[in-house]
Amino acid sequence: MNPAALRYATAGIGALVLIAVPFGLTADGLHVLTLWALTTIAAIGLNLTLGQAGQVSLGQGAFVGIGAYLTALVTTRGWPFPAAYVLAFAACCALGWGLGYCALRVRRPYLPFLTLAFGAFVFLIFRNEEWLTGGMYGINRVPRPSLLGLSLAGPFAFYYFCLFNLVVVAAAVWWLRRSPWGRAFAALRANPRRAEAVGLDTRLYTLMAIALGAGLGGVAGVLYAALLQYVDPTPFSLTMSVSLLLMVVMGGSGRLLGPFLGAAVAVVLPEGLRFAQNYYLFGYALAVILLMAFWPTGLIGIAERLATALTKPRAVPAKAPR
Amino acid sequence: MADVLQLFVAGLATGAIYALAAIGFTLLWQTSQTVNFAQGEFVMLPAFIVLLAMNVLGLPFLAAIVPGIAAAVLVLGFLFKQAVVAAASRHGALPLAIATIALGLLLKEGVRDVAGADVQPFPPLAAGSVSIGGVSVPVHSLIAIAAAVAAVAALQAFLDRTPLGRSIQATAHNPAVARVLGIPVERMIRYAFLINAALAALASILITPVYLAGFSNGEWLGLCTFVAALAGGLNLRGAIVGGVVLGFMDNLAAAYLSATYRGVLPLVILVAIALFRPQGLLGRGEETAA
Numbered sequence: 001m002n003p004a005a006l007r008y009a010t011a012g013i014g015a016l017v018l019i020a021v022p023f024g025l026t027a028d029g030l031h032v033l034t035l036w037a038l039t040t041i042a043a044i045g046l047n048l049t050l051g052q053a054g055q056v057s058l059g060q061g062a063f064v065g066i067g068a069y070l071t072a073l074v075t076t077r078g079w080p081f082p083a084a085y086v087l088a089f090a091a092c093c094a095l096g097w098g099l100g101y102c103a104l105r106v107r108r109p110y111l112p113f114l115t116l117a118f119g120a121f122v123f124l125i126f127r128n129e130e131w132l133t134g135g136m137y138g139i140n141r142v143p144r145p146s147l148l149g150l151s152l153a154g155p156f157a158f159y160y161f162c163l164f165n166l167v168v169v170a171a172a173v174w175w176l177r178r179s180p181w182g183r184a185f186a187a188l189r190a191n192p193r194r195a196e197a198v199g200l201d202t203r204l205y206t207l208m209a210i211a212l213g214a215g216l217g218g219v220a221g222v223l224y225a226a227l228l229q230y231v232d233p234t235p236f237s238l239t240m241s242v243s244l245l246l247m248v249v250m251g252g253s254g255r256l257l258g259p260f261l262g263a264a265v266a267v268v269l270p271e272g273l274r275f276a277q278n279y280y281l282f283g284y285a286l287a288v289i290l291l292m293a294f295w296p297t298g299l300i301g302i303a304e305r306l307a308t309a310l311t312k313p314r315a316v317p318a319k320a321p322r
Numbered sequence: 323m324a325d326v327l328q329l330f331v332a333g334l335a336t337g338a339i340y341a342l343a344a345i346g347f348t349l350l351w352q353t354s355q356t357v358n359f360a361q362g363e364f365v366m367l368p369a370f371i372v373l374l375a376m377n378v379l380g381l382p383f384l385a386a387i388v389p390g391i392a393a394a395v396l397v398l399g400f401l402f403k404q405a406v407v408a409a410a411s412r413h414g415a416l417p418l419a420i421a422t423i424a425l426g427l428l429l430k431e432g433v434r435d436v437a438g439a440d441v442q443p444f445p446p447l448a449a450g451s452v453s454i455g456g457v458s459v460p461v462h463s464l465i466a467i468a469a470a471v472a473a474v475a476a477l478q479a480f481l482d483r484t485p486l487g488r489s490i491q492a493t494a495h496n497p498a499v500a501r502v503l504g505i506p507v508e509r510m511i512r513y514a515f516l517i518n519a520a521l522a523a524l525a526s527i528l529i530t531p532v533y534l535a536g537f538s539n540g541e542w543l544g545l546c547t548f549v550a551a552l553a554g555g556l557n558l559r560g561a562i563v564g565g566v567v568l569g570f571m572d573n574l575a576a577a578y579l580s581a582t583y584r585g586v587l588p589l590v591i592l593v594a595i596a597l598f599r600p601q602g603l604l605g606r607g608e609e610t611a612a
Contacts, residue, residue: 056419058359102596108556109357110596112419113548117588120545124585238541242427249420278435285428292421293409 006307011257015167022159029271030155031227036267037162038223041169043248043259045216048173050245051254052185053209059099059115061240062122063092063214065233067221069126072139072231081145081226088218096214100207111210119241126233138232142225152226162223169216174256176212181205217244239281246288252298261299327457329573335463336532337569338470342525343543344550344561345474346518351556352494353514356407357419360426361522362544366537368394368523369444369530370433383445391523399519403512426540434537446531466528473524474562477517481558490514542585546572549588553595555602563603 022030046060067088074084099118103111126133133139144153145161152161176182184205187195195202225231243266251262270280295302343365350356358364372390375381381389402425410421446462447469453459481487492500493510501507533539550568554560568591575584595602 050416054416056416056423058423102593105596106552106600108552109419110552110592112357112359113545113552114589114592114596116545117549117592120541121586121589124582128582239427242423245420246424246427249417253416279431282428282431282435285424285431288424289406289410289421289428292413292417292424293406296410296413296417 006311007257014260018163022156027155030159032268032271034155034159034162034227035224036263037159037166038220038227039244039247039267040259040263041166041223042217042220042244043251043263044169044173045213045220046244047213047248047253047255047259048176048209048216049213050248051258052177052182053206054189055100055103055206055210056109056112056245057115057210057213058112058238058241058245059119059122060213060217060244061236061238061242062115062119063096063217064221064224064240064244065122065126065231065236066092066095067218068225068231068236069133069139069221070218071222071225072142073132075143075145075225076139076141081143081147085219085222088222089215092218092221093211093215096217097207097211099214100210103210104203104206115241116238119238123233123237126236133233136233138230140230142229142231144226144229158227162227165219165223169219170256177256181208185209243281243284246284249296250288250291250298252300255298255300258298258300265299325577327454328459329577330570331459331463331467333570333573334566335466335470335569336529336572337566338467338474339525339529339565340546340550340568341562341565342470342473342521342528343547344554344565345477345558346521347547347551348554348556348558348561349494349514350518351551352558353490353497354407354411354511355415356411357415357422358518359419359422359544360429360540361547362540362542363426363429364394364398364519364522364540365526365529365543365547366540367398367429367433368526369535370437372527373437373442373444373535384447387527390527391520394523394526395516395519397519398522399516400512402519403515407515426544430537430540437535437537439537441534441536444530444535447527462531469524469528473521477521478558486513545588549591553591553603555605557602557604560602560604567603 018033022033025033042060042064045063046057049055049057049060070088070091071081071084074087075081095118099114100111103114127135129135144151144158146152147161150157152158184195184200184202187198187200188202188205192202247262247266248259249262250265251258251260266284270277273280276283291298297304343361346364347358347361350358368390371393372383372386375386375389376383379386379389406421406425407418410418446460447465448461451458451460452464479487481491489500489505490510490513492503492505493507493514497507500510529543530539533543546568550564551561552564553568554562554564568587571587571591572584575587599605
């Protein structure tokens with residue numbers, strides 16, 4: 001079995017499990033799985049910024065927060081859910097574009113610090129502008145959406161709605177990576193000078209990656225607000241941004257399935273390790289440092305190496321290098 | 323008038339401390355292109371080591387500073403370089419950046435697990451205040467200014483006047499040529515890491531009496547350090563100017579705008595620098611790595 005077939009098989013089995021698994025779960029378990037789905041969307045976005053464009057963003061949590069707060073603000077004022085969805089995506093794309101535009105003017109690592117400062121600013125707004133955001137109390141009674149006359153209020157329906165969003169986003173990113181845009185990044189990674197020389201506007205492509213990544217953070221926020229049905233500032237701190245970044249590299253940055261795996265480690269695994277909750281982030285950070293020191297391709301990279309080691313007959317000499 | 327003098331002293335004190343951390347950050351970048359995202363935690367941690375030496379070993383405060391700084395130089399200088407940077411930088415700049423981000427989280431969570439989530443008081447180097455022209459100024463601020471200025475002057479003299487210091491500078495400006503000239507570049511980089519840790523430890527002991535010892539101090543301190551270093555243009559003199567300017571603006575904003583919204587300052591400064599002076603306050607247009 002070759003690695004490509006193995007990958008498709010894994011993805012297929014994963015999809016079947018995700019469709020079937022809710023029937024054996026408690027309400028809590030379903031909640032965690034829904035949280036996993038929307039976290040994965042935010043991580044897929046960040047994977048565009050980090051994996052495709054090679055730019056570190058420490059503000060993805062802020063974009064999730066902006067998406068969540070915009071949704072809470074407009075849906076409690078009677079706007080329809082799709083309008084909130086579009087608004088959050090567009091607003092986060094625009095903000096990401098603006099930050100990226102500023103950062104790319106400087107010929108030094110600048111985006112991580114700019115997004116860090118942006119995250120601190122956004123958190124201040126959430127916490128202190130009580131007339132708008134409700135301060136520490138946040139905004140309550142965010143409605144669950146209904147789609148085409150179908151109510152998504154129940155936990156099952158909402159889980160499938162999030163899973164549907166995840167599939168659409170993953171498919172769109174899969175397609176993007178094969179588009180001229182994705183190939184431009186492959187060229188950029190292989191040989192930046194030649195990529196410039198053949199006329200690729202690398203700055204524009206990088207900006208698109210940053211903006212789209214931020215926009216997907218906003219989409220995750222929309223789903224987050226509708227899942228919890230209230231928003232408050234606490235979750236959207238620096239820890240969320242760092243944790244999203246670390247899950248992308250833990251899964252394998254630049255890999256399509258990396259965010260799925262990374263989000264599972266960050267969201268689902270702590271539920272099984274409740275007894276060690278206080279030490280979870282510590283261990284998580286330690287694991288990432290070890291990965292960066294020894295296996296920078298992340299869990300996907302390790303899995304692939306294991307798979308090739310297992311499927312390749314040992315005594316046969318290796319074929320000609322690709 | 324009284325307010326202005328007090329603000330001046332406070333601004334200079336915090337600014338000088340930001341400058342210490344920003345100089346160390348810049349030195350790591352210049353010598354080894356290491357972007358140390360954990361620099362804020364590097365300034366947070368030594369104060370807790372001093373507290374540990376006081377509470378566990380029973381040392382008096384001034385005596386506890388010595389093992390505090392020594393342990394910080396060992397862990398944040400030597401161990402950081404050997405265990406984290408050396409391993410991650412083999413794979414490139416991005417894994418190294420991610421590793422220092424993870425290290426920041428590790429230190430923050432580690433301190434919370436050991437010392438708890440509540441902030442603890444941290445003794446100043448000297449209590450009380452003196453009156454200058456009828457205005458009362460805390461002695462600690464004056465000591466902080468003096469200590470920071472002395473440290474920066476000593477570092478500058480070391481880098482400019484001694485053969486070792488000049489070798490470190492050569493490494494910072496052009497590692498390839500430095501290696502050709504017979505300078506042991508790897509050793510110079512290790513020295514830079516030790517200097518950075520010592521600067522961070524000094525900054526920690528000077529700033530923590532003002533901010534109190536809290537596990538999450540590194541978030542704000544790191545942000546200020548990065549802003550000071552980047553606004554200056556990632557060179558040593560720029561880091562000093564950036565730190566002092568930020569210290570003044572920080573105190574002015576807290577006094578005249580609003581104490582909560584001083585947190586907006588980093589974003590405003592970074593955006594303004596990017597739009598109007600992308601090379602930094604003291605940066606040159608064609609400056610690359612050094």
